[in-house]
Amino acid sequence: MGVKSQNRWKIRNWIFIIFLWSHPVTSQTNQNVLKLMNDIFTNYSSKVRPMISQERPLPLDVSFYLSSINEVSEVKEKLVTTGYIMLEWIDELLRWTPEDYNYTEMIFIPQNDIWKPDLVLKNGFKKFEELGGSFYYLVIHHDGSVNWWPFHVFESRCAMDISRFPFDTQTCDIKFITWSHFVEQIEITKSSNGIQYYEYEENGVWDIVDTSSEIKKEQGESEVKFTLTLQRKPLYYVMNIILPVIFLGYLNILVFVIPVDAGEKMSFSVTVFLSFAVFLTIISTLLPTSSDNTPIISMYLIIQLIYGVIALIISAFQLRLHHRNETEEIPMFWIKVVQLQRKLRCKKTRKVVVSDSNLKENEVQKIAETCDDNREVTYVWNHVSTSIDFFAFWSFLITNIIITVTMFTVSALS
Structure with missing residues (x-):
């Protein structure tokens, strides 16, 4: 072996020895840990707040790790979540x-063997x-820092605002307080850390659209509040x-x-009315009993029920008029109603004639005779019931479209 090789080997040995000296290999034994625990717990009591000076407050760091949202009950106004709290303090x-103690830097102790803060869920259900x-x-480090992760x-x-159901957004708080x-x-x-996620399941x-945390100190109490802003998925x-x-509303x-x-007016109207009553019952079981927040969809159902009652009344009135004696004189009010309906229909018919060049000559002649203003017409009660159908249909259709678009647009976009 040459001189250079021997020198190189000596240098490597010295580097290795210096490395071991600066980074000692540790292998704690059970005797090391046992001696450590006997020494530090000799005069220790879990009943005493772990501060040398009892006049100072103990800082407590609290974080929330969320794993899942199990349930959001609108009826019970309850939020059920799964996760764990991470608490850190200095003992x-x-x-x-x-x-x-042979470089023992941390030990694990059962939570009931040392002092721990009496943190509880303030707004528990x-x-x-x-x-x-x-x-x-719990994990205790050599500098006195303690970590506790109760799952x-x-x-x-959680107070629910269901006025925009099912396009609503709920804000729920999870509050923790040191009770004693x-x-x-x-x-x-x-x-x-605030609110973090731990293997979170959708x-x-x-x-979850937003999260936040806040510290509150009121009336001598220390409280931490974790806030979850939840948005409902409305597709279902x-x-x-x-x-x-909506389809029932147009039916x-x-x-x-x-x-x-046809003799089916009343039965059809009653069937649709009862269908709305069934849907109102279903929605009432999904939502809490509250007089402060009325859902828009419940108001929409009430409006449709009112429409159904009005339709029933109009249909019953029509049947009464339709079966009147044809020789009975028709009041002037109803004659004007029939005339107005005839003018509106003829106005629309004339527009069709002008725009459609494919109509045959006999069809155009027939339309002209029907809509001739100078033609003498004998009005009967059947004309009156037909006119009522005409005005009621368009009035219900236009107002229903306006109400439907307005209410659900406000509910979805507000």
Whole structure:
């Protein structure tokens, strides 16, 4: 071996020795950890707030990691979420020097063996429950920092504004508070993490459009509030409720197309009216009982029910007029109504004649004779019922289109 090779080998050995000296290999044993725990827990009590100076508040960092939205109940006004809370604080009574225990830098302790904050869900739907459980472990670092990750299914109250159902957006809060301690003992600090996602699974009905967190200190209490802004996916309700209701609304108008002689006017109108009543019952089961927020779709159904009642009244009145004695004199009011209806129809017919050059000569002559203003016409009660159908049909159709477009446009875009 040459001189250069020997020198190179010596240099490599020295570099390796220096590296080992600056980066010692650690292998803690159970005796190291046991000695550490005996030393730090000798005079430790989980009943004492872990501050050397009890006059200072303990900073508590709280973050929320969301896994899924299990349920948003409009009827019960309840939000059910799954996730875990990440809590971080400094336990000044649990500190050690890692070099004294074979470089042991962290240990895992059951949550009930050390002091932990009494953080509870403030707006819980059922009752206050302790976070975590006896099988949860906390991580304690050598500098006294403690990490706790209690996983939980949170059931919280959420006031629902269902006025724009099913195009609504709901804002729900999940509030946590230190129940027994005042802000002078435990001060919740605003976490830089806020609301994060942990293996989040999309909800089939709701999308999360925004999240935020806020620290509140009121009446000596320290509180953290996590806010979820949820937007409903309306496709299911559009296909199964809104479109059938709109189609029924236009079926309601067809009662004025059915001739009085057919004898089906009343039964058709009653059937459509009962269909609206069924849909109103279905929607009432989906929404909470509230007098403050009336859904637009419920108002639309009420309007359609009113239309159905008016259609029933008009149909019954028409049947009464249609079966009157033909020799009975027709009042001047109804004669003017029939004349106005005849003028409107003839005006439309003349426009068709002018625009359609394919009409035969005998058809044009027949239309001209029918719409001749000088032709003497004998009015009967059948003409009156036909005129009522004409005006009722167009009045219902125009107003129904205006109401439908206005109400659902406002609901979807506001």
